[in-house]
Amino acid sequence: MTEIEKQANKWLILLHSGEASQQDIQAFKQWLQVSSCHVETYRHAESLWRMTRYSESLYTTHTTRSSRKSTYMLSTMATAALLLIACVLFFQLQPVSPMQGERLLTTDVGQIQTFTLADNSSVTLGGDSKVSVWFEEAQRSTRLIKGDALFDVQHAPQRPFVTYIDDAQITVLGTRYDVQKRPYQNSVTVGHGKVNVANNREEVSLTPGQKVNLVTNKIGKVSYVEPDFFAQWKQQRFAFSHHTLEDVVSVINRHNLTPVRIATPTLRTLRVTVAFSAVQSFQVLESLAQQYEFDIKKTPSEILLF
Known part of the structure; x- marks a missing residue:
């Protein structure tokens, strides 16, 4: 809590x-x-x-x-x-009564889908992702519960669009931004427009090409992303720099039907750097196992890392 x-x-x-x-x-x-x-x-x-x-x-x-x-x-x-x-x-x-009930948007494993919202904004979800949406007269609200979400927001100066993710909130008036939720670290990247990211301790404004990582009660330093790398999960391509193995596995599991399970707890926080496409998931796990000296076993029902 x-x-x-x-x-x-x-x-x-x-x-x-x-x-x-x-x-x-x-x-x-x-x-x-x-x-x-x-x-x-x-x-x-x-x-x-x-x-x-x-x-x-x-x-x-x-x-x-x-x-x-x-x-x-x-x-x-x-x-x-x-x-x-x-x-x-x-x-x-002015958090007035909702104009419409809460709407839950979900995708299946490996599915990428775009949803149109009541204000003609859109949200594209990555595989096995979940977002809740509720609109009020004074504010348009969403919460990323799981996975990846690309928001393309219609401009409305008098009605901010807010995305909640864990203990942080992202506020915009009209823009395009990517939000990714991971077990150990979340992130926000701006495609165009201006985005405000805040928690109960700090606040930062982002412009196109800028990104911040989010951990509990902390907003990381602003980094920069090339336009070609923005929301590349839409092409089922992923890149991790010094992320935990559990973060990597969580993404693989949302895009592949055969689940990966980390059987050795200490491997969860192992920091790895890797880039791959969803179709290369097993091969990249084999490569990581060799590079970081852990074992991998494929069974009919799952892939074990230990």
């Missing part, structure tokens, strides 16, 4: 306890205004709380008169807090 998630949970407990003071509410408003990451994380915690409360109501069948009275009072206080927070969110931060 990230630090922001811990903070969101603390606010959730306080607000639903019915004991929040005016000073607490003001502090909560200030916390929300620090970053849209705070808003998104709190809303997610709120959704989970609602689901849990509903589940509990399914099996709670008997209460005493006193407990019912207590529950009613707590419910009333929590509802009042919720209404107050709703007003804060609406008037201060």
Whole structure:
């Protein structure tokens, strides 16, 4: 659990306890205004709380008169807090009710597909990838859950387009950018336009040809990518420079039907440098095994590295 998630949970407990003071509410408003990451994380915690409360109501069948009275009072206080927070969110931060429900976009292993969104923006997903999309009046939001995504965003100055990935968020008005999610390291690369990348500690602006790597609570140094290498996963070509073997294997597994499994835990963090196409996956693993002195075994159901 990230630090922001811990903070969101603390606010959730306080607000639903019915004991929040005016000073607490003001502090909560200030916390929300620090970053849209705070808003998104709190809303997610709120959704989970609602689901849990509903589940509990399914099996709670008997209460005493006193407990019912207590529950009613707590419910009333929590509802009042919720209404107050709703007003804060609406008037201060404007994360208004969704114009349309959340949409989940997915691809199968080895599949690359382009999806058109409600605003005529598009997102192209790499193999075995997943993105959630939800649009609001003031903001267009997406979250990369797994894999690779190339966003081609329609320009809308009054309605930012935001992509969330782990503890970072990417904000644009209209541009083209590539986001890749890996076990140990994510990345953002800009094709054209301007992109803002931020987490709860730092922020950086990227222009065409620039790239940053993302690890937990840290945005790496800006590097540069040749136009020919931008989003080359669309051609099922991949390049890794000093990445973990697990990052490489995660990509191979999203583009090949025979899964690769790292059987020796210490191999997961082995740093490798390699470039290959999806059709060369087994050959490149054999080459890495020879270069870095580990074993490889191919069975009918999987490829083992140990």
